[in-house]
Amino acid sequence: MPDELFKLLAASQRTLDKGFANLPPNPSPPLGKAASDILQKVATRLQDNYPYAHPLYAGQMLKPPHPIARAAYALALSVNPNNHALDGGRASSAMEIEAVAALAEMFHWPQHLGHLSSGGTFANLEALWVAGQLAPTEDGLPSAIAASDQAHYTHNRISGVLGLPFIAVPSDESGRMDLTILESLLATDKIGTVVVTLGTTAIGSVDPLDEIVALRKRYKFRIHVDAAYGGYFTLAANLALETRAAFDAISHADSIVIDPHKHGLQPYGCGCVLFRDPAVGRLYKHDSPYTYFSSRDLHLGEISLECSRAGASAVALWATQQLLPYAPGGTFALGLESGHTAALKLQKHLSESPYFLTPGFPPQLDIIFWAVRADTPDASSALAQRIFDEAAKRDLHLALAKLPVRFFPQNSWQNSHQIDPQTQITCLRSVLMKPEHLLWLDHLCQRLDAAAVAIFESIPR
Ligand SMILES: Cc1ncc(COP(=O)(O)O)c(C=O)c1O
Numbered sequence: 380m381p382d383e384l385f386k387l388l389a390a391s392q393r394t395l396d397k398g399f400a401n402l403p404p405n406p407s408p409p410l411g412k413a414a415s416d417i418l419q420k421v422a423t424r425l426q427d428n429y430p431y432a433h434p435l436y437a438g439q440m441l442k443p444p445h446p447i448a449r450a451a452y453a454l455a456l457s458v459n460p461n462n463h464a465l466d467g468g469r470a471s472s473a474m475e476i477e478a479v480a481a482l483a484e485m486f487h488w489p490q491h492l493g494h495l496s497s498g499g500t501f502a503n504l505e506a507l508w509v510a511g512q513l514a515p516t517e518d519g520l521p522s523a524i525a526a527s528d529q530a531h532y533t534h535n536r537i538s539g540v541l542g543l544p545f546i547a548v549p550s551d552e553s554g555r556m557d558l559t560i561l562e563s564l565l566a567t568d569k570i571g572t573v574v575v576t577l578g579t580t581a582i583g584s585v586d587p588l589d590e591i592v593a594l595r596k597r598y599k600f601r602i603h604v605d606a607a608y609g610g611y612f613t614l615a616a617n618l619a620l621e622t623r624a625a626f627d628a629i630s631h632a633d634s635i636v637i638d639p640h641k642h643g644l645q646p647y648g649c650g651c652v653l654f655r656d657p658a659v660g661r662l663y664k665h666d667s668p669y670t671y672f673s674s675r676d677l678h679l680g681e682i683s684l685e686c687s688r689a690g691a692s693a694v695a696l697w698a699t700q701q702l703l704p705y706a707p708g709g710t711f712a713l714g715l716e717s718g719h720t721a722a723l724k725l726q727k728h729l730s731e732s733p734y735f736l737t738p739g740f741p742p743q744l745d746i747i748f749w750a751v752r753a754d755t756p757d758a759s760s761a762l763a764q765r766i767f768d769e770a771a772k773r774d775l776h777l778a779l780a781k782l783p784v785r786f787f788p789q790n791s792w793q794n795s796h797q798i799d800p801q802t803q804i805t806c807l808r809s810v811l812m813k814p815e816h817l818l819w820l821d822h823l824c825q826r827l828d829a830a831a832v833a834i835f836e837s838i839p840r
Pocket residue numbers: 440497498499500501503531533576578579580605606607608638650
């Protein structure tokens with residue numbers, strides 16, 4: 380944490396403490412040398428990590444929290460509020476309501492019901508739990524959840540937990556839900572809810588939400604939008620037309636999940652679920668004989684499946700939104716736009732390389748994947764692993780992903796016509812989610828190219 384932030388934190392801590400100055404002093408016990416030694420050990424152990432905050436880390440979905448989020452979280456920890464009930468966190472519950480309203484407003488919802496959660500998985504679980512109760516089939520059996528084969532793996536598992544049938548809808552050649560197949564499934568009347576992913580985890584593809592919304596003219600089903608990763612891109616002004624059209628349809632969803640701990644500059648432990656119809660709150664109704672005493676106002680635990688939740692998460696999110704409001708053209712939006720630009724530029728660079736093979740479609744958001752040129756998918760997979768390791772030696776940290784060869788042009792391999800399009804190939808993958816990635820792109824490309832040269836030169840001819 381930069382020194383400036385420690386100073387700001389100390390000053391704001393003094394202000395917070397003044398609020399309790401009427402109480403008799405109750406100083407914390409001194410930490411002493413033992414604590415200092417332990418913290419040194421902790422710091423040393425934590426060196427065993429990839430440098431997630433640095434732009435040369437361009438691997439998985441990892442983005443450092445904004446310094447103001449760190450400071451606000453740390454400040455809130457001196458109170459350690461619990462946003463389950465107003466008894467446990469009055470100010471932080473109010474801040475959660477405001478922070479969640481800012482997210483709903485970003486999606487142009489005039490009213491909503493929603494709250495923060497521990498992450499995207501739990502937020503999706505709540506959305507599908509509600510969906511399962513509101514979308515039974517005519518014969519009374521639970522209706523199925525349908526999601527694309529590129530949707531997050533937890534949707535299948537969550538459906539299992541909820542006792543709901545799950546159907547994976549194949550994706551098309553660009554990784555978006557195949558609408559012809561979706562429509563044939565909807566015609567069976569077995570689907571109660573379609574999970575539409577705006578920003579799939581592996582490749583950042585954006586399902587055509589606008590066209591799926593249009594299908595509701597012919598079929599009855601709920602739409603849950605999993606925008607855990609991509610939701611904030613609704614603020615970006617540089618998306619391709621079809622991607623923009625999908626984001627513009629988001630207000631038609633029944634529920635939305637967005638993760639401030641992915642693109643919203645928050646520490647882990649901050650997901651969010653939103654429902655368009657506030658009346659779904661009735662499904663959460665429960666009695667808690669131990670809580671809900673201090674106020675007749677809404678306790679967030681009354682509209683959440685989780686009980687205790689970190690009030691500090693709400694405080695950190697609220698503070699970050701004050702500094703970086705969700706405004707098109709604002710600093711926060713420009714950061715997302717630069718990630719998309721970086722992905723397009725990297726794809727162009729890779730498409731001109733003698734070593735790499737790019738998919739037949741451009742990145743829709745800021746996630747990009749590519750294969751290594753080789754005679755067969757197996758040989759390509761082995762080379763991808765070697766280049767991944769070689770790049771790491773040059774301090775460039777990428778990711779790997781297994782994806783079907785059908786994402787690449789058909790003539791990419793020897794005897795391509797004999798290869799099953801579903802054959803999995805290990806690809807290199809990069810999530811360019813830090814705004815600085817664009818500035819660092821030349822460094823990234825130089826290191827990646829050097830790693831590829833080193834591996835190709837080591838192959839005996
Ligand atoms: C699209 C999508 N949905 C859901 C999740 C699960 O979110 P979490 O890891 O916060 O539980 C992820 C995580 O990567 C995701 O990318």
